[in-house]
Amino acid sequence: MANPKNNPKLPTSTGDKAGATVIQRWSATGKREVVLRLLRGELLDVVSREIGVEVYRLERSRDNALAAMDAGLKERSDDDPLQAGLDAAHKRVGELSMENDLLRARIGRLETSTPFPRARSRR
Structure with a gap:
């Protein structure tokens, strides 16, 4: 030095x-x-x-x-089991949030009596 x-x-x-x-x-x-x-x-x-x-x-x-x-x-290291559990929980929370948003949209359509689009007949 x-x-x-x-x-x-x-x-x-x-x-x-x-x-x-x-x-x-x-x-x-x-x-x-x-x-x-x-x-x-x-x-x-x-x-x-x-x-x-x-x-x-x-x-x-x-x-x-x-x-x-x-x-x-x-x-945290990549192979940390605690981090893997947290990542899985975050993923599940995201999925549930998306599902809740879709259900709220359906409820909103039912309350305004907007009919759902009908599926085509498969015949």
């Missing part, structure tokens, strides 16, 4: 002019290593000084990683 790829506005070297800056990008691996260091308990200020990244950027990366971890832990 001595030369990170996402250090915006860091001088290119000590001998450059005061205004010269280089904007670099971090790799996902580099971000993961830094976030893991923070999660293991290293002090935010120490890591910030060591790698030359502002504290707020490190906090944002840590918070994003924790949010992604929470989302990953909440996901």
